Amino acid sequence: MKSIYFDNAATSNPKPKIVIEAVQDYLKNICASPGRGGYGLGLEAGRIIFEAREKIRHLFNGPSEENIIFTPNVTYALNFALLGILKPGDHVITTSMEHNSVIRPLRLLEKNRNVEISIVKCNKKGELDPSDIIKEIKPSTKAIVFTHASNVSGTILPVESLPEFKNHTDAFIILDAAQTAGVIDIDFEKSGLDFLGFTGHKALYGPPGTGGLVMSRRAGKAIMPTICGGTGSRSDMEFQPDFTPDKMEAGTPNTAGIAGLSAGLDFINENGVDKIHKHEMKLTKIFIDGLKQIPKVKIYGPDEIEKRVSTVSITIDDSDMGELAFRLDVEYGIMIRSGLHCSPLGHKTLGTFPEGTLRFSFGYFNTEEEVEYGLNVIKELAQE
Ligand SMILES: Cc1ncc(COP(=O)(O)O)c(C=O)c1O
Known part of the structure; x- marks a missing residue:
């Protein structure tokens, strides 16, 4: 059969062969913690992560490598953005086509931080009328978050309207690109995005356990870390570093996965x-x-x-x-x-x-x- x-x-x-080989190569020949030891293998591991950041920046036209953070998947990335930005009394606009990785953190924030949520209804085909988002904007609107494409119906939501939102609000614009990163061109800078969440294991061809956030400079400054811990930098301090990416990347990263993701990005670049x-x-x-x-x-x-x-x-x-x-x-x-x-x-x-x-x-x-x-x-x- x-x-x-x-x-x-x-x-x-x-997964492409080069992805599997890159993971194997890291585990066999490097397998050191990046940025923690001054020895060669640690530096090699750090290089893998830096190169992956460069490739992500290049793919999405992000503002800088420092404003790209790696997470275990897009669920973490979106949680980091929402929990790291929204404060008590803030208002957030989203759509009726969202994945639970947007709706569940928002429902948690509604309960725990008194965040107000407006859910704009899409039509029966899952299509969003961007003017419906604009109608919901008010002075307390702190974020607009929506999926680039629905994982249920495949409907693409109108990302080309994002710059228009900017004429009505300075709220943070958050895009869940789980279903589009790697298959649809996304220009972060041109779109006026503040956060772009991507997952590594879908159309970026990386292994499971990889994903991340591309952040605008103002988003990188404003975001509060959800997880704190060792970063290999400023080890003299009891407080989490306040600079990105370190601020948002506590604990030993998934370097094996990121090596695979980096190869996945090469695969995309080679094919287009x-x-x-x-x-x-x-x-x-x-x-x-x-x-x-x-x-x-x-x-x-x-x-x-x-x-x-x-x-x-x-x-x-x-x-x-x-x-x-x-x-x-x-x-x-x-x-x-x-x-x-x-x-x-x-x-x-x-x-x-x-x-x-x-x-x-x-x-x-x-x-x-x-x-x-x-x-x-x-x-x-x-x-x-
Ligand atoms: C639109 C959308 N958002 C978020 C996710 C969550 O992705 P992950 O499980 O990689 O965090 C998915 C996965 O199916 C998705 O399709």
């Missing part, structure tokens, strides 16, 4: 974001065009392909999502995600709560043949 991975929105699979995006969207178009021919299948998200990333959620009449996903795996060798995808608000917006959807998400290593096979299997299941 074939084995086909269509769950790249969860994590990309397979544009080429990767084109390939994924070609597969997505074939898939959606094919699905439209299958009775009983409902497709969620925008009709226009250019308003999507390569994530497609469907339902098949009244079928049980869990059972279908199980059969796809066991009978046909197709790996997908089913049910609710860590975004209850997103599902409510799309009308797929609480049953959820079958989510297919394509990556650079998927092929047209695999997509055609997937379509044939869905047709078979829908006919039963």
Whole structure:
């Protein structure tokens, strides 16, 4: 039986060979703590991290290497931004398509710090009207946070409107780029962003346990650390250093993972974001065009392909999502995600709560043949 991975929105699979080799190389030949010892291996480890910062800065056109911090994933990155910026009485605007990595820290802040949340409703395709954000802005608005693309419907939210928000507020603008970093060009400086959260293990091709935040200079100055501890710098002080990145990077980093992420960024540079995006969207178009021919299948998200990333959620009449996903795996060798995808608000917006959807998400290593096979299997299941 074939084995086909269509769950790249969860994590990309397979990882490029150079990523695996970079992790192995670090563990075999370096394996020292960066910036802590004056010896050669420690310096080598520090170099790996510095180079990864340079590559992230370059990919997103960030302001400086010092304003890039590494975290275990984008969930930590978004928590660091929200918990590090929002104070009692602050107001924050977000959308109804957010992942729980935005909504849950906000709900915590609402409870513990009396932060006020406005959730702007997206339409049934998950699309956001940026003027709805502007309508919610008020003097106490301290942050606007939203996802670049929904992990449920693949809908892209209008990042091109971010500079317009700046005309109405000086609130911090926070973008969750979990589903877009590596597949859609993001220009941090031009977009007027303050925080861009990325995760390393999806379309940046790094290992799990990697991610981070790109911060504007003012955000880097304003943010309070959530975690304090050893940084290898200013070891004379009992207080957390007040300069970035050290302020936000307490404890021994995941240098093995960051070495892999750095190689993932090389892979993206060698292939080009544009080429990767084109390939994924070609597969997505074939898939959606094919699905439209299958009775009983409902497709969620925008009709226009250019308003999507390569994530497609469907339902098949009244079928049980869990059972279908199980059969796809066991009978046909197709790996997908089913049910609710860590975004209850997103599902409510799309009308797929609480049953959820079958989510297919394509990556650079998927092929047209695999997509055609997937379509044939869905047709078979829908006919039963
Ligand atoms: C839009 C979005 N935000 C946040 C996350 C959380 O990513 P991670 O688990 O890497 O922190 C995901 C992962 O599925 C996501 O799709």
